Amino acid sequence: MIPVTTFAGKKVAVFGLGGSGLASASALLVGGADVVASDDDPQSVIKANAAGIPTADLHDVDWSKIAALLLAPGVPLTHPEPHWIVKLAQQAGVEVIGDIELFCRERARQAPDSPFVAITGTNGKSTTAALVAYLATSAGMDAELGGNIGTAILSLRPPAAGRVHVIECSSYQIDLAPSLDPSIGILINLTADHLDRHGTMEHYAAVKERLVAGVQQHGTAIVGIDDEWCRSVADRLERSGRRVTRISVRQKPSPGIYVEQQRIVRAMPPPYPGPHAGEEVIAELGGIGSLRGLHNAQNAACAAAAALALGLEPAAIQAGLRSFPGLVHRMEEIGRRGAVLFVNDSKATNADSAAQALACFTDIFWIAGGKPKAGGVDTLRPFFPRISKAYLIGEAADEFAATLADQVPHEISATLDKALAAATRDAEASMAAEPVVLLSPACASFDQYRNFEVRGDAFRKLVRALPGLLEK
Numbered sequence: 001m002i003p004v005t006t007f008a009g010k011k012v013a014v015f016g017l018g019g020s021g022l023a024s025a026s027a028l029l030v031g032g033a034d035v036v037a038s039d040d041d042p043q044s045v046i047k048a049n050a051a052g053i054p055t056a057d058l059h060d061v062d063w064s065k066i067a068a069l070l071l072a073p074g075v076p077l078t079h080p081e082p083h084w085i086v087k088l089a090q091q092a093g094v095e096v097i098g099d100i101e102l103f104c105r106e107r108a109r110q111a112p113d114s115p116f117v118a119i120t121g122t123n124g125k126s127t128t129a130a131l132v133a134y135l136a137t138s139a140g141m142d143a144e145l146g147g148n149i150g151t152a153i154l155s156l157r158p159p160a161a162g163r164v165h166v167i168e169c170s171s172y173q174i175d176l177a178p179s180l181d182p183s184i185g186i187l188i189n190l191t192a193d194h195l196d197r198h199g200t201m202e203h204y205a206a207v208k209e210r211l212v213a214g215v216q217q218h219g220t221a222i223v224g225i226d227d228e229w230c231r232s233v234a235d236r237l238e239r240s241g242r243r244v245t246r247i248s249v250r251q252k253p254s255p256g257i258y259v260e261q262q263r264i265v266r267a268m269p270p271p272y273p274g275p276h277a278g279e280e281v282i283a284e285l286g287g288i289g290s291l292r293g294l295h296n297a298q299n300a301a302c303a304a305a306a307a308l309a310l311g312l313e314p315a316a317i318q319a320g321l322r323s324f325p326g327l328v329h330r331m332e333e334i335g336r337r338g339a340v341l342f343v344n345d346s347k348a349t350n351a352d353s354a355a356q357a358l359a360c361f362t363d364i365f366w367i368a369g370g371k372p373k374a375g376g377v378d379t380l381r382p383f384f385p386r387i388s389k390a391y392l393i394g395e396a397a398d399e400f401a402a403t404l405a406d407q408v409p410h411e412i413s414a415t416l417d418k419a420l421a422a423a424t425r426d427a428e429a430s431m432a433a434e435p436v437v438l439l440s441p442a443c444a445s446f447d448q449y450r451n452f453e454v455r456g457d458a459f460r461k462l463v464r465a466l467p468g469l470l471e472k
Contacts, residue, residue: 001027002158006105008032011065013058013094015085016072017044023152024070024099025053036061038085058085063092071096073148073172079199098176100169103153105179111159116181117166117306118147120174120211121188121224123353124299127327128188129168131303135320136164139312148173150453164310171207183219184309185212186302188247190229191352205229212237219243220309222302226250245305249298254278257305259297262286264304282308283318289333289472290326295356329456331357334463335471340427342463345440346456351379354442358383363432365389365423367416370443370455372396377403377442384408388435389426391419395447415448416455420462437463 004027014025014037021037025048028035038058039045045055069089076083077096089096107114119129126149133145144156147167159165167182174180190205212221212233223234224247238244246256254267264282282304285291291300300321307317326332332344343361348354350373358364358380368377369392376399390410392400397412404410413419420437427435439459441452449455463469 001030002103002106002154002156004028004031004033004102004106004154006031006102006109007067010034010067011036012068012070013037013061013066013085013089014053014070015039015058015083016075017041017048017053018072018074020099020152020154021070021072022048022051022053023155024102026051027102027154028070029053058088063088063094066092066094069094069096070102071098071176073098073170073176077172077175078203096176097178098173099152099154100147100167100173100177101179103159103165103167104177104181107159107165108179108181111161111163113183114159114161115164115183115310116159117164117184117186117310118169118180118182118211119167119186119188119302120169120171120208121186122191122208123356124188124295124302125168125186126347127296127330128186128299128302129166130327131299131321131324132186132306133164133166134324135303135307135312135317136166136310138320138323139307139316141310169211171204174210175207177210180211180214181216182211182214183216184222184306185215185219186222186306187212187230187233188224188298188302189227190233191227201229205233209233209236212242213240215242220245220305222247222305222309224248224298224302225253225256226298245309247298247301247305249294249301257282257301259285259301262297264297264301266308280314282314283321285321288321288324290324290331291321292331293356293360295359296331329453331360332456332460333472334460335469337424337466337469338428339432339434340424341434341436342466342469343436343438343440344456344459344463345438346445346452346459348440348442349373349444349452351375351377351442354440355380355383357438357440358386361434361436361438362386363388363430363435365391365427365430365435365437367391367393367413367419367423367437367439367459368441368443369393369396369400370441370445370449371447372399372443376400380442381407388430388432389423391423393419393441393448394443396443400442416458417462420459424466 017039136143149168246253
């Protein structure tokens with residue numbers, strides 16, 4: 001745990017008592033703050049009380065005595081309108097912050113020069129964060145991984161000289177962290193997402209930009225430039241005097257890092273001291289199953305850039321990439337039965353994310369569906385020729401069937417177990433060299449599962465129960 005001492009002796013309201021909220025309340029208490037917590041869900045309040053966290057109806061507290069409102073990232077801050085607790089705090093002139101902000105203030109007080117890598121983007125941020133932490137650890141560094149990836153930041157070990165904190169940041173978390181100041185900031189990409197919480201793409205992009213705009217004076221901002229939004233961000237950062245490393249899998253920035261023919265290459269303007277006329281191969285990606293696809297090439301290039309900024313040599317980066325096991329629920333290779341490969345991509349909760357998985361294979365027996373998102377799977381039409389058959393589950397099944405129509409053979413399986421049984425049967429009967437049973441739902445999970453992790457765990461359990469499976 002990271003004790004939060006910056007509010008010692010002050011009263012702090014905490015709202016939202018999920019994992020990060022409970023960790024924040026506990027860290028504040030240990031650091032000497034006077035905490036009063038609440039949640040719209042009575043069961044969460046009961047859980048907090050059981051953990052020794054004081055609770056109260058925050059409608060009734062004296063807000064003139066509250067130093068700050070610690071808000072869980074899932075609670076609306078601005079759109080579609082501020083939550084009632086936010087309105088109360090704003091009316092009282094009380095600052096509204098999140099757990100990332102508490103970490104930043106504690107780091108500034110305890111170890112301001114400790115390495116802090118913050119990662120954001122629409123897609124790929126979890127894989128990139130996990131990969132940066134893995135590269136650092138495999139090279140012998142002391143690394144902590146947390147944030148939006150699933151481990152509350154304040155439950156990690158405290159900032160210290162030489163200890164690297166690798167933190168995945170969602171747009172919600174950035175919105176609550178006005179002092180966010182990583183030593184290395186990564187913005188991977190930007191496409192439309194979470195507009196229900198940010199109102200417009202312009203606001204969403206501006207929130208994401210704050211992470212790299214806040215990089216410390218002598219730090220490094222790493223920005224993917226393969227979309228227009230991020231290219232503009234990189235240009236603005238450079239004009240402001242920031243040190244920017246551009247990343248691309250579609251062009252050759254110089255200076256910058258790009259991927260070509262499955263090689264991560266660093267390009268530098270002359271004069272360049274190395275032997276490759278201004279270019280240096282940092283690592284080879286060929287044959288690394290956990291980093292299949294163009295999207296993972298972008299993730300790996302961003303992670304390699306961060307590793308270089310942390311002081312790792314190319315040989316150490318190559319070794320780490322080769323042994324990286326991959327991210328659970330994201331292109332996770334569970335095993336094989338005969339020629340059939342089973343892949344868990346439950347984290348693909350929208351069409352853009354599913355597209356990244358579909359682009360990696362050519363003979364796909366696709367399990368898709370769940371709670372649908374706006375747009376459905378219409379944008380996936382370019383990948384339809386790769387799909388041998390689709391098996392549709394959940395609330396989206398009928399909508400997806402209408403989109404697939406006569407272009408992709410499909411059946412409505414309704415549930416995951418039935419879909420897997422049918423997909424396995426058909427994949428094993430196919431003549432393909434490497435048929436792939438792929439769970440990449442392009443949907444949220446909330447119609448049948450509590451979250452995408454539970455859905456992915458259920459798929460993995462079902463696959464591992466298949467007789468004769470050779471696990472990865």
